[in-house]
Amino acid sequence: MAIRLAVPNEIVPGERRIALEPGVAQRLIKMGVEISMEKDAAISSHFSDEQFEGVKIVDSVDELYKNADMIFKVAPPTLEELDKMNDGTVVVGYMAPHLNAEMMNKMNEKKITSFSMELVPRITRAQSMDALSSQAAIAGYKGVLMGADLASVFFPMLTTAAGTIRPAKVVIIGAGVAGLQAIATAKRLGAIVEAYDVRSATKEQCESLGAKFIDTGVAADGEGGYARELTDDEKQQQRDVLAKHIAMADVVVSTAAIPGRPSPKIIDEAMVKDMKVGSVIVDLAAEGGGNCVLSQPGETVDHEGRVTIHAPLNVPSQVPIHASEMYSKNLFNLISPFILVDEDQNDAKLVFDWEDDVISKCVLTHEGEIKAEMYK
Ligand code: NAD
Numbered sequence: 001m002a003i004r005l006a007v008p009n010e011i012v013p014g015e016r017r018i019a020l021e022p023g024v025a026q027r028l029i030k031m032g033v034e035i036s037m038e039k040d041a042a043i044s045s046h047f048s049d050e051q052f053e054g055v056k057i058v059d060s061v062d063e064l065y066k067n068a069d070m071i072f073k074v075a076p077p078t079l080e081e082l083d084k085m086n087d088g089t090v091v092v093g094y095m096a097p098h099l100n101a102e103m104m105n106k107m108n109e110k111k112i113t114s115f116s117m118e119l120v121p122r123i124t125r126a127q128s129m130d131a132l133s134s135q136a137a138i139a140g141y142k143g144v145l146m147g148a149d150l151a152s153v154f155f156p157m158l159t160t161a162a163g164t165i166r167p168a169k170v171v172i173i174g175a176g177v178a179g180l181q182a183i184a185t186a187k188r189l190g191a192i193v194e195a196y197d198v199r200s201a202t203k204e205q206c207e208s209l210g211a212k213f214i215d216t217g218v219a220a221d222g223e224g225g226y227a228r229e230l231t232d233d234e235k236q237q238q239r240d241v242l243a244k245h246i247a248m249a250d251v252v253v254s255t256a257a258i259p260g261r262p263s264p265k266i267i268d269e270a271m272v273k274d275m276k277v278g279s280v281i282v283d284l285a286a287e288g289g290g291n292c293v294l295s296q297p298g299e300t301v302d303h304e305g306r307v308t309i310h311a312p313l314n315v316p317s318q319v320p321i322h323a324s325e326m327y328s329k330n331l332f333n334l335i336s337p338f339i340l341v342d343e344d345q346n347d348a349k350l351v352f353d354w355e356d357d358v359i360s361k362c363v364l365t366h367e368g369e370i371k372a373e374m375y376k
Helices: 023-032 063-064 079-084 103-107 122-129 131-150 177-188 202-208 234-245 267-273 320-338
Strands: 004-007 035-040 055-058 070-072 090-095 113-116 159-161 163-164 169-173 190-196 253-256 280-283 300-303 307-308 339-342 347-350 361-366
Touching: 004 253, 023 035, 023 320, 035 361, 055 063, 063 079, 063 361, 070 320, 079 103, 090 177, 090 320, 122 320, 131 177, 131 280, 131 320, 169 177, 169 234, 177 190, 177 202, 190 234, 234 267, 280 339, 320 339
Parallel strands: 004 035, 004 070, 035 055, 070 090, 090 113, 169 190, 169 253, 253 280, 280 307
Antiparallel strands: 113 361, 159 163, 300 307, 339 347
């Protein structure tokens, strides 16, 4: 019997991505996977049902889930969605497992095999499966465009009949995946870019993209290539140096994050007060509370008529076509090695190799057992 894959409409307000795009659907169909999709599920990502050739379009989500062995999702399944799924279904998507204990219990009760895209390990072999990276790159790019849009100045230097326009100064805080893409985007737009991160390896990466690295003298390399939290002294030292650079900036794009912790507060009120009139902060760390103390996640704040503080949520969703394409390929690259195709019978079945160091790290629940380390 073929694998029956189902893709529902994403129900979280504002979520415009879809977990399957037409090209990946074709690749799965060629492998013998039968695909059903909820009617108009991909409309918000600008893919029509007609583009999904060979995919069965289903009117109701109840029917969709009733006939599924595997479900691809973007946002974590709600309890109501889980109720509709068959026992033993495989569910793959973002799961935010640390925030969703009830979801975990329900998936476990229903013997669902669940995989969390957030837990795909950041190893070289898994780069093509790494949704955190693919979506962070989109956020970095789009964050700079938002900054350029809100700015009161041009980004590039312009020589015009009305005089020469100086290029904008852009400061990028946090030079992980989003930050590096933000540097590259701001450079392409012609800005003068400075960048800062607490991990020592980032200096060379920032410079190779054409940014000047801000050296605060603080190095806080943590485990697994991530940053660690700063001590109070380090925070003060970082603040003193950064404040001078932020005061000169037209646009600040901040992306700093520490895994499993709220976003570090890097820009305080006094730093905002010293910023140029008309300057902009785009706080891409808003999902974790923000890097600026004045950020209001999901809002754009006009601080005292001087500084615009923009703290958007779910930025990748604002580039829905490419975000869906990249996310969908991440899911395909994670799952397809475990689709075993029997050519004679034109049959496909899912056989997971639990010794595999990617799949074994991102599985949350399987056969009535909670596998996620954080729940042990
Ligand atoms: P992230 O989203 O967790 O954090 C963004 C950046 O914020 C990081 O560079 C971090 O160092 C920085 N940061 C944290 N606290 C800060 C502070 N107080 N001030 C300034 N900056 C601060 O990171 P990410 O983009 O997901 O990447 C994290 C790491 O994973 C990097 O080392 C990256 O190279 C690595 N990575 C590896 C792979 C792979 O090999 N497959 C894929 C993606 C990322």
